[in-house]
Amino acid sequence: MVVEPEQWRTPSRRLLRLRRWEVAVPAVAVAVVVALAGGRSSWALGFAGGVLVAGAIVWVVVGRRYQSWGYAERDDDLLVRRGVLFARLSVVPYGRMQFIDVTAGPLERVFGLATVRLHTAAAATDARIPGLEREEAGRLRDRLAELGEAQAAGL
Amino acid sequence: MSTGTPDGWHRLHPLSPVVRGGRGTIAIAILLVPLLFGRGRLSDAFPQAAIVGVLALGGFVSWLVTRWRIEDDDLRIETGLLRRQSLRFPLAQVQAIDVVRPGLARLFRVAELRLRMAGASGATARLAYVGEGEVDPLRDRLLALARGARVHEGIPTGDAEPDSPPERVLAIVPTGPLVASILLERGWLIVILAGLLSGFVVSPRTAAAVIGGGGFVWAISIVTVLWRRFNQQYRLTVAEGAEGLHLRGGLVALTAEVIRPGRVQAVRLVEPILWRPLGWCRLEADLAGRQKGKGEGEAQRGQLRTLLPVAKRTLALELVDRLVPDRPHDLSPPPRRVRWKSPLRYRVLRWGRSDTCVATVSGRLRRVTCWVPLEKAQSLRHVQGPVQRRLRLASVHVDTAGKGVHATLRDRDAAEAAEALKDLTDLARAARKRVAVV
Numbered sequence: 371m372v373v374e375p376e377q378w379r380t381p382s383r384r385l386l387r388l389r390r391w392e393v394a395v396p397a398v399a400v401a402v403v404v405a406l407a408g409g410r411s412s413w414a415l416g417f418a419g420g421v422l423v424a425g426a427i428v429w430v431v432v433g434r435r436y437q438s439w440g441y442a443e444r445d446d447d448l449l450v451r452r453g454v455l456f457a458r459l460s461v462v463p464y465g466r467m468q469f470i471d472v473t474a475g476p477l478e479r480v481f482g483l484a485t486v487r488l489h490t491a492a493a494a495t496d497a498r499i500p501g502l503e504r505e506e507a508g509r510l511r512d513r514l515a516e517l518g519e520a521q522a523a524g525l
Numbered sequence: 526m527s528t529g530t531p532d533g534w535h536r537l538h539p540l541s542p543v544v545r546g547g548r549g550t551i552a553i554a555i556l557l558v559p560l561l562f563g564r565g566r567l568s569d570a571f572p573q574a575a576i577v578g579v580l581a582l583g584g585f586v587s588w589l590v591t592r593w594r595i596e597d598d599d600l601r602i603e604t605g606l607l608r609r610q611s612l613r614f615p616l617a618q619v620q621a622i623d624v625v626r627p628g629l630a631r632l633f634r635v636a637e638l639r640l641r642m643a644g645a646s647g648a649t650a651r652l653a654y655v656g657e658g659e660v661d662p663l664r665d666r667l668l669a670l671a672r673g674a675r676v677h678e679g680i681p682t683g684d685a686e687p688d689s690p691p692e693r694v695l696a697i698v699p700t701g702p703l704v705a706s707i708l709l710e711r712g713w714l715i716v717i718l719a720g721l722l723s724g725f726v727v728s729p730r731t732a733a734a735v736i737g738g739g740g741f742v743w744a745i746s747i748v749t750v751l752w753r754r755f756n757q758q759y760r761l762t763v764a765e766g767a768e769g770l771h772l773r774g775g776l777v778a779l780t781a782e783v784i785r786p787g788r789v790q791a792v793r794l795v796e797p798i799l800w801r802p803l804g805w806c807r808l809e810a811d812l813a814g815r816q817k818g819k820g821e822g823e824a825q826r827g828q829l830r831t832l833l834p835v836a837k838r839t840l841a842l843e844l845v846d847r848l849v850p851d852r853p854h855d856l857s858p859p860p861r862r863v864r865w866k867s868p869l870r871y872r873v874l875r876w877g878r879s880d881t882c883v884a885t886v887s888g889r890l891r892r893v894t895c896w897v898p899l900e901k902a903q904s905l906r907h908v909q910g911p912v913q914r915r916l917r918l919a920s921v922h923v924d925t926a927g928k929g930v931h932a933t934l935r936d937r938d939a940a941e942a943a944e945a946l947k948d949l950t951d952l953a954r955a956a957r958k959r960v961a962v963v
Contacts, residue, residue, distance in 0.1 A: 446954050457914075459907040461950050465957060466903050491926035492903035 378440040378451075381483075385501025386436040388481045393432055397425030441499050446521065448488065448514065450497045460497045465521035466490045470514050472507050486510050533594040538635045541591075541654045542584025547629060553577055593652060595670065600640065600650055614650040618642050619671040620788050620812070621768075622664050626779040636660045640667065668768065692766030695844065698758060698774070698834050702805065706835035707754055709799040714747070758834040763844065770847070772832065782830070788812050789848050790901045791930035793829065794841055796892040808833040808841045810848065811930045829929035849896045853877035853884045862916050863936040876934045876945075881956055883923055883949060885932045895932040897923050899949065900956035907946045909939070921946050 401418035408414020434454050442449040447463045467488050474484040478500075484507035488497040502510065543550050556573050591604040600614045623639040630636055635654035642649065655663060708714060724732035761774030769785040790811040800806065809829035833841055845852060856875035864871045875886040883902075886894045906922040913919055919942035921934040934945055 447950065455911050457909045459946070461905040461907075461946065463904070463950075463954065463957070490903040490924070492924035494906075494922065494924040494931070495904040496906065497904065 377442045377444070379442065381436070381439050381499065381501030382503045382506070384481045384483055384503070385439075386433065388477060388483065388501070389432045389436060390429060392477070393425055393428045397421055397428075401425075436501075439500070443510075443513070448497065450499060458496070460495070462488050462490060462495060462497045463521070464514065464517040467514060467518040470511050470518075472511050474504075483507075486514075488514070533596075534592045535594060536592050537588060537652065538654045538656050539588060540633045540635060542588050544627070544630045544633055544635055544654050546580075546584065547627070549580075550629065553580060595667075598670065598673075600667070602650065602652070612650065614640060614642060616667065616671040619667070621783050621785065622667055622671075623783070624660055624664060624779075624781040626775075628777040630654055631777075631779065638664060638667075692764040692771055694762060694764045695770075696763045696833060696836060696840055698761045698836070700759065702835045703755065703758060706800060706805060706807075707751055709803075710797045712799050754834075758831065761831075761834060763832060765847070770832070770844075772830075784810065784812060784830070784832075784848075786848060789898070791895060791897045791925045791932065792845055792848050793896070793930050794838075794845065794894040796838075796888075796894075798890045800835075801892070804837055805835050806833075806838050806841050807831065807835060808844060809929065811925060845896060849882050849898055851879045852882050852896055853879040856884060856886060859936050860918070860938050863918065866912050866916055866918065867936055870935070874935055876937070878945075878949065878952070880952060883932060883934075885923075885934055887933060887935055895930050897925055897930065897932045898956070899953040900960045901925055902949070902953045905946055905949055905953070907942060909942075913939075919943070921949070923949065 401421045404414050404421070405418040408417070431454070435452075438452050438454050438457070440451045446465075447461050449459060449461055451457070451459045468491055469489050471487050471489070472484050473487065478484060482504055483501050484504050485498060485500040486502055486507050487499075489495065499510070546553070556577060586606055587604075590606045590609075591602070593600065593602045595601075595616075596613075598616050600616060602610075602612045602614070604610050604612075620641045623641065625637045625639055626635075627637075633654075634657040636657055637651060637653040638655055638660060640650035640652075652663075721732060721735075724735070756776045756778060757774070757780070759774060759776035761772065764771040764773070766783070768783045769788075770783070772780075772782045772784065774780065792808065792810050794806050794808050796806045809831050811829050832844060854877070856877035859871070859874045863874065867874065869889040870887055873886050873888055873892050875884075877884050878899075881900070882896055882898050884894065884896050886892060902923050903926055904924045906924065907919060908922065909919040913936065917939045918936045919939045920936060921942050923932040923934075925932065934942065937945065
């Protein structure tokens with residue numbers, strides 16, 4: 371796909387922070403609880419260390435996953451890319467969009483983020499953009515709805 | 526026998542509740558037998574009589590409060606006594622009108638009209654039931670109105686002239702091959718049957734025990750599934766008519782369906798491994814506005830409409846040409862290194878495109894060929910997994926409305942896949958514009 375690098379937009383940096391918190395907080399909590407409950411015995415400390423190492427690995431993976439997300443609004447379609455292990459690139463023509471929904475889970479709300487999801491008549495279409503700042507999510511939703519209406523094609 | 530009133534309202538056939546009751550009606554009839562012919566006093570049978578009475582009254586009331594009429598470009602159906610429902614179906618959105626006759630309906634000489642609507646919800650307007658004599662005129666009238674309404678609203682119809690030549694039969698599915706194909710497709714069934722038979726020969730007692738203990742129930746469920754398939758596809762007739770392809774068939778329950786060419790989202794040709802020596806295949810289509818209807822079991826939900834349950838490949842391809850004009854003919858194989866990633870599929874994997882259509886072949890044991898008209902493609906996806914990355918391969922998925930057809934350009938050279946994604950995006954856009962202009 372020919373897309374100028376500057377055309378790609380990425381989710382908010384706050385998504386990265388949210389994802390890292392989601393890893394770090396439980397990992398540290400489990401490590402501390404195990405270390406304290408185990409009375410600083412060697413197996414408890416070893417287990418806690420293991421949890422921390424695993425958490426650190428996931429921390430790095432989460433960073434790379436965040437890097438892989440991107441979307442580009444072109445004249446006739448929206449491109450969404452994602453995935454490290456399985457790299458996916460979806461092309462969704464505006465005319466094919468049936469509806470768009472914007473959702474925000476409790477944690478996302480704390481960080482002021484929202485997820486925009488596009489639906490077409492095909493169940494397999496898998497175009498979702500997480501971690502958009504709320505204004506950007508609203509802007510994207512309105513723009514997509516507008517373009518979708520302008521280019522709507524029948525089934 | 527729908528009773529019209531001056532303001533255009535019609536009722537359904539008075540026997541509708543009886544037919545709609547289906548198996549319940551048969552049960553009631555059995556209940557009634559001792560009541561009518563029994564020698565016991567009437568008071569003994571009072572509970573049964575009360576149940577029958579209540580059900581009959583319920584059926585009568587539901588018939589009484591249901592009425593329909595045609596208002597301009599809409600079909601309006603009003604129903605319900607306590608929870609009154611008024612349904613409006615814009616005829617411009619009618620995708621097809623099917624005539625369905627379950628066994629009981631044939632007995633009472635009535636039929637159901639099913640209007641399949643376009644749109645994401647895919648609602649179906651049902652007139653169940655209408656007297657047999659009125660079905661065809663009513664269907665023709667609704668179709669004519671639908672066509673008129675479409676022209677009226679500027680929606681392209683793609684239909685032929687109203688009075689075009691009578692339909693031409695293209696294929697009738699023969700019964701022998703149908704039975705053979707249903708059994709052959711389930712290779713495991715033959716294995717089990719053979720196992721049971723040899724079991725009887727070696728040790729009749731053990732085999733009888735297997736059948737007695739649970740195996741019997743299991744056997745019945747298998748037979749039910751096979752029977753349903755046979756019942757639906759018995760003497761399925763494909764004909765070419767004014768509106769598109771006409772499908773008719775069924776043994777006990779008759780169905781008739783019209784498929785307009787524009788309604789086809791994707792077509793697929795399936796060749797199960799045991800059919801291939803015989804050169805047989807099955808042709809299925811994914812249609813807009815098709816959902817599970819009465820008389821189709823749970824298993825059929827989300828499945829494709831079978832156009833030809835079993836046919837020679839040449840005949841099936843002829844039909845494909847009618848549904849998907851300008852299908853691609855040269856399909857290219859994947860690079861040799863795909864053997865390592867998909868050893869079973871490597872031999873069959875192919876893909877090709879014309880300016881309006883994309884074709885893919887895949888499958889491990891059975892061979893599945895899919896055709897998707899590009900103007901029907903919903904979205905495109907380019908996917909590269911870890912193994913594919915190592916081998917410099919990638920796949921492109923063409924997503925279509927419906928659930929049955931998965932057209933995937935599987936395991937192509939990475940550069941070719943990227944090129945294909947770009948080409949298909951542009952071609953699909955051009956195809957959509959072309960359809961919108963016509």
